[in-house]
Amino acid sequence: MENNQSQISNLQSQVGKFASGQVNGPVIETQGLTKRFKKVTAVAGLDLSVRKGEIFGLLGPDGAGKTTAIRMLCAIMDPTEGSARVAGFDTRKEPEEIKKRIGYMAQQFSLYGDLTVLENLTFFADIFEVGRKERQERIERLLEFARLTRFKGRRAAHLSGGMQKKLALACTLIHQPEIIFLDEPTTGVDPVSRREFWDILTELHIEGVTLFVSTPYMDEAERCSRVSLMFDGSIVVCDTPERIKGLVEGQLLELRPDGLREAAQLIADLPGVLEVQTYGDLLHVFVDDAAQRAQEMEAALAGAGIAAEGLRRTRPRMEEAFISLIRKRSEENT
Ligand SMILES: Nc1ncnc2c1ncn2[C@@H]1O[C@H](COP(=O)(O)OP(=O)(O)OP(=O)(O)O)[C@@H](O)[C@H]1O
Numbered sequence: 266m267e268n269n270q271s272q273i274s275n276l277q278s279q280v281g282k283f284a285s286g287q288v289n290g291p292v293i294e295t296q297g298l299t300k301r302f303k304k305v306t307a308v309a310g311l312d313l314s315v316r317k318g319e320i321f322g323l324l325g326p327d328g329a330g331k332t333t334a335i336r337m338l339c340a341i342m343d344p345t346e347g348s349a350r351v352a353g354f355d356t357r358k359e360p361e362e363i364k365k366r367i368g369y370m371a372q373q374f375s376l377y378g379d380l381t382v383l384e385n386l387t388f389f390a391d392i393f394e395v396g397r398k399e400r401q402e403r404i405e406r407l408l409e410f411a412r413l414t415r416f417k418g419r420r421a422a423h424l425s426g427g428m429q430k431k432l433a434l435a436c437t438l439i440h441q442p443e444i445i446f447l448d449e450p451t452t453g454v455d456p457v458s459r460r461e462f463w464d465i466l467t468e469l470h471i472e473g474v475t476l477f478v479s480t481p482y483m484d485e486a487e488r489c490s491r492v493s494l495m496f497d498g499s500i501v502v503c504d505t506p507e508r509i510k511g512l513v514e515g516q517l518l519e520l521r522p523d524g525l526r527e528a529a530q531l532i533a534d535l536p537g538v539l540e541v542q543t544y545g546d547l548l549h550v551f552v553d554d555a556a557q558r559a560q561e562m563e564a565a566l567a568g569a570g571i572a573a574e575g576l577r578r579t580r581p582r583m584e585e586a587f588i589s590l591i592r593k594r595s596e597e598n599t
């Protein structure tokens with residue numbers, strides 16, 4: 266009897282934990298997830314595990330395979346090989362269970378331009394069968410949340426690009442999904458709106474929603490709890506932004522030379538220089554020992570008659586880490 270009771274109380278505490286979202290198991294898990302089109306392998310053997318409540322970033326350039334990966338996770342497209350579980354369900358066998366629990370803001374999310382903000386939200390409430398009772402309160406809350414209450418009567422086609430993205434996000438949230446997939450949600454949006462959009466995502470994160478976001482922007486990757494760098498269908502590295510930045514070999518020097526190309530060539534051949542990257546009119550130089558190599562570099566540039574200013578040591582950001590890791594990966598493959 267006692268045993269039974271302790272089992273029951275154990276079970277109750279488990280249920281309590283689950284209901285309050287304290288169970289931190291993976292909510293997205295893939296094994297060897299692969300998609301091949303006729304000529305291209307868009308996604309090549311993806312192994313991912315995303316925990317509940319994470320902001321997980323999929324960072325990669327055009328054509329890396331981000332959209333294809335997301336479409337498979339959203340159970341819209343079947344993999345050629347491998348498998349994925351989302352919210353505990355198999356994408357291939359239980360797509361309907363998954364669709365109920367996730368929100369998907371596609372790269373080309375289509376709003377109805379002729380409908381107003383409010384009408385768009387109502388339309389999505391219909392599609393997702395949100396009951397009449399809860400819908401009004403929910404729509405009002407989402408309008409506030411997306412900072413769109415003032416614009417609820419405006420046609421979607423007449424909103425700014427940033428506002429359209431926020432409306433698309435609000436529509437994606439209408440059925441209160443546990444996991445949200447956002448495919449390049451801020452591409453083409455001005456920097457101020459991008460920041461505001463990310464503030465909204467952070468609020469969702471605080472509420473405990475799991476966010477899976479693809480982006481080509483390095484600064485956005487810095488806001489994720491973990492990031493996967495995707496290139497040519499594969500994951501180059503998957504870790505916290507801090508640790509990814511820590512993977513870059515050597516120390517980083519930055520300078521602004523007069524002749525960028527000439528200076529880059531000269532510096533690349535100096536001893537102790539591991540890698541040279543251009544960044545606007547700046548050169549980023551990875552070296553084995555910043556203090557020693559900075560002096561040698563100044564001397565070499567002066568000797569060649571190249572003026573340079575602003576030589577200083579700096580910390581690698583995601584951008585430098587990304588370029589460096591991808592370059593290494595390409596060298597390994599050739
Ligand atoms: N339906 C399709 N048929 C054939 N090839 C496809 C198809 N969809 C995608 N591809 C190819 O697969 C690769 C990955 O494409 P995908 O759209 O997943 O990349 P992405 O990372 O989302 O790129 P972007 O940043 O441009 O959106 C590309 O080479 C693309 O041309």
Ligand SMILES: [Mg+2]
Nearest residue numbers: 331332333372
């Ligand atoms: Mg894409």
